[in-house]
Amino acid sequence: MTNAQSILEFQSNVSLKGRNTFGIAANAKRFAEVTDESALQRWANEHGKNERPFILGGGSNLLLTADIAEPVLHIAPLGIRVVEQDAASALVEAMAGEPWHAFVLWTLERGLCGLENLSLIPGYVGAGPVQNIGAYGVEIKERCERVVAVDLRTGELKTFSRGECAFGYRDSIFKHLERDRYAITRVYFRLSKTFSARVTYGDIQSELAANKVASPTARDVSNAVIAIRSRKLPDPAVIGNAGSFFQNPVVSVVKADELSAKHPTMARYPAPDGVKLAAGWLIEHAGWKGRTINGAGVHEKHALVLVNHGGATGASLWQLAQMIQVDVLAKFGVQLEAEPRVV
Ligand SMILES: Cc1cc2nc3c(=O)[nH]c(=O)nc-3n(C[C@H](O)[C@H](O)[C@H](O)COP(=O)(O)OP(=O)(O)OC[C@H]3O[C@@H](n4cnc5c(N)ncnc54)[C@H](O)[C@@H]3O)c2cc1C
Structure with missing residues (x-):
């Protein structure tokens, strides 16, 4: 079916099973692949007042518990280019539909540093700013200079500075306040031409040591992150x-001390507004690691990751997640928040 010719082409009743990494069977009543920013602008200009679309990237931070009634817009424009550079840095524009990991490799091949710790995160560039993706002590906000998005109510292009994105821990205005209002079409990254290693987090240092790398390059760090992630996740x-189904909760110092007194081995990390606890530790010590209910399970090696053993529905995964939330709250007095979007 063609909707408002040459603007966006919608298909009816499209399966999303291959478009979400949980592999959940759910349908989109209407679905359009968006490869052209200006076509999206025209569509929003004509339909934005009446339609409230659902924005989809690679579906790697999504739990579908039902079909999607809203028109699904799969944001997929392609292209990467250096838009300006000097001796110290380059400003790189990446279109939203570029696969994130391939983009990171593109930057490293050109000697541009800063994203190496974020290697191998699934999904597309456009979703990166939505939850301020982070891994191994680095978040996208450190390198994301600005974001360009189409206002889906008016069709206007809007540029968000880093400050306007209101980045937080796994958060930005695109994740909650303005969800599905702005379709991110382009992200601009300020990358360095000199490398400064960030290797104190997680197992990066021991991975480099095992590979006998004493003075790592950005590529060495990326390779180490790839190797660790491939083993662990x-x-x-x-x-x-x-990926991680729950965010690591931040609690007050008083609460963290109370828990540490009872559980001396509990993992804890200083955070700007309190103490960050490891959600995986709480889930494991509440006894959930490796458990399976109705095809939905807690991964046997990584308690923070919920998995579809094959027959799970979105509802059974969400039920498992809620059981874990209730149990962790009862046992530790800590509320866990889901990281993926639950529909
Ligand atoms: C194995 C595995 C490991 C992971 N590891 C990490 C990790 O280390 N760190 C981390 O932060 N995340 C991690 N994730 C989560 C996920 O990969 C990221 O959040 C990723 O950025 C999601 O991208 P996506 O394109 O799949 O987005 P989707 O899942 O399609 O969408 C996620 C959200 O972003 C919105 N969205 C998507 N595209 C756009 C757009 N162009 N404009 C506006 N809104 C948009 C959607 O509406 C939705 O709310 C992991 C996931 C998996 C499966």
């Missing part, structure tokens, strides 16, 4: 998952 192509 289940591959969605093999077993459905959305």
Whole structure:
């Protein structure tokens, strides 16, 4: 079916099973692939007053518990280019539909540093700013200079400075306040031409040592991150998952001390507004690691990752997640928040 010719082409009743990394069977009543920013602008200009679309990237931070009634816009424009540079840095424009990891490799091949710790995160560039993706002590906000998005109510292009994105821990205005209002079409990254290693987090240092790398390059750090992630995280192509299902909770120092007194081995990290606890530790010590209910499971090696063992529905995964939330609250007095979007 063609909707408002040459603007966007919508298909009816499209399966989303291959478009979410949990591999959940759900349909989009209407679905359009958006490869052209200006076509999206024209569509929003004509339909934005009446339609409230649902924005989809690679579906790697999504739990579908039902079909999607809203028109689904799969944001997929392609292209990467250096827009300006000097001796110290380059400003790189990446279109929203570029696969994130391939983009990181593109920057490293050109000697541009800053994203190496974020290697191998699934999904597309456009979703990166939505939850301020982060890994191994680095967040996208450190390198994201601005974001360009189409206002889906008016069709206007709007540029958001880093400050206007209101980045927080796994958060930005695109994740909650303005969700589905702004379709991010382009992201601009300020990348360095000199490398400054950030290797104190997680196992990067021991991975480099095992590889006998004493003075790592950005590429060495990326390779180390790829190796660690490949060992630790289940591959969605093999077993459905959305990475970490819960955010690491931040609690007051008083609360953290109270828990540490009872559980001396509990992992804790200083945070600007209190103490960050490891959600995986709480889930594991509440006894959930490796458990499975109705095809929905807690990964046997990584308690923070919920998995689809094959027959899970979105509802059974969400039920498992809620059982974990209730139990962790009862046992530790800590509320866990889901990281993926639950629909
Ligand atoms: C194995 C695995 C490991 C992971 N590891 C990490 C990790 O280390 N760190 C981390 O932060 N995340 C991680 N994730 C989560 C996920 O990969 C990221 O959040 C990723 O950025 C999501 O991208 P996506 O394109 O799949 O977005 P989707 O899942 O399609 O969408 C996620 C959200 O962003 C919105 N959105 C998507 N595209 C756009 C756009 N162009 N404009 C506006 N809104 C948009 C959607 O509406 C939705 O609310 C992991 C996931 C998996 C499966």
